[in-house]
Amino acid sequence: MIGRRALLASAPGLAMPAIARAQALFTRPVRFVLGFAAGGAGDITVRMLTPHMQAEIGQPIVVDNRPGAGGLISGEAVARAAPDGHTMYLLTTSNMAAPAFxxxxxxxxxxxxxxxxxxxxxxxxxxxxxRLPVASLTELVALAKARPGQLNIGSIAVGNAQHLGVELFRAMAQVDMTTVTYRSSPELILSLSNGEIQVAGELLAPLMPHVLSGAVKLLAVTAPTRFPSLPNVPTSAESGMPDYLVRSWNAIVFPAGTPRPQVEAMNRAIRRALAVPEIRARLIELGGLPEASSPEELGAMIPREVAAWGHMAQLAGVQKQ
Structure with missing residues (x-):
């Protein structure tokens, strides 16, 4: 009969707790590349979650902001990185929209x-x-049609989900508005609050503090249902645009070929962070809806999302650059 000690020695992975096994897989700090400047929804989310994710993998997670070109620069850097689990990427809907641009x-x-x-x-x-004299999406569309070419609508950089959402809005509402793009969400929000632009299409998360302070006003949430903490803000469907539905998400990916053990360990790290009650509450407070997935669920979702955002680009009349 094989002794218990000999059995454990022959299969050390089975003898180690899950956290210890995860920590053995990562031998140096993990670089977490973001395609956005600091201050946006993705950056806010990552900086909230990484302290709890670090505790799972036993190594620091270093955030590396690389804004520009709709995520092409940052995505390429990760796609070419060594598939050893020490470089990962914040995949977002902007990456789904980029092939359409x-x-x-x-x-x-x-x-x-x-x-x-x-x-x-x-x-x-x-x-x-x-200060814009509108109280609803319907009134905004009416004002834009009454003042063709006189209103500016802002988004962050060309080629991402927010920009495509803005172009889709202009096309579906059939309004003549000038699109103005910014490098980051803070720059966009500053221009909206000081009146440099009158309208913006943006994620709720970075706008939330400015909504609460009264610096900006929300007309509609472009989602199937109202946001839990903003029950008085109608959806786009309730505001006369039932087909205007635009939602974003973010996820983590490694370079292709990264071993399964690192993938599973980082997936556990995501779930650990999102399970913290204070983190969940804070994300909802900031305008996010936490919902972890398995690697397989994300893998099946990505091609569907690329196709969906490509269809939205066609509806918006986007011309590839």
């Missing part, structure tokens, strides 16, 4: 990454400067 892509989002897991859904909103 660019003729040439430096990576294939369905082929060049290993899915780890989804983290948070983020509703989009249509917001206005409080």
């Amino acid at each position: 660019y003729r040439a892509m430096p990576f294939d989002v369905t082929r060049d990454f290993t899915p780890v897991g989804r983290m948070v859904w983020y509703d989009h909103v249509i917001a206005v400067n409080p």
Whole structure:
């Protein structure tokens, strides 16, 4: 009969607790690449979750903000990184929309990454400067039609989900508004609050503090249902645009070929962070809806999302660059 000690020695992975096994897989700090500047929804989410994720994997997670080109620069950097679990990427709906904006892509989002897991859904909103004389989406559309070419609508950089959401709004509402793009959410929100632009299409999360302070006003949430903490803000469907539904999400991916043990360990790290009651409450307070997924669920979701955002780009009349 094989003794218990000999059995454990022959299968050390079975003898180690899950957290100890995860910590053995990561031998140095993990670089977490984001395609956005600091202050946006993705950045806010990541900086809330990483302290709890670090505790799971036993190594620091270093956030690396690389904004620009709709996530092409950051995505390419991760796609070409060593598939050893020490470089990961914040995949977002902007990556799903990018193929609709660019003729040439430096990576294939369905082929060049290993899915780890989804983290948070983020509703989009249509917001206005409080001094604009409108109280609803219907009134905004009417004003824009009465003043063709006189209203500016802002989004962050060309090629991401917010920008496509804005172009889809202009097309579906059939309004002549000038789109103005910004490098980051803070820059966009500053311009909206000071009146440089009158309207913005943005994620709810970075706007939430400014909504509560009265610096900006929300007209509609572009989601199937009203946001839990904003029961008085109607949906786009309730505001006369039933087909205008735009939602974002974020997830973690590794470079293609990353071993399964690292994938499973980081998926556990996501679930651990999202299970913290204070984190869940804070995400909802900030405008996010936490919902973890398995690697397989994310892997099946990505090609569906690329197709859906491509269809939205066609409806918006987007021309590839």
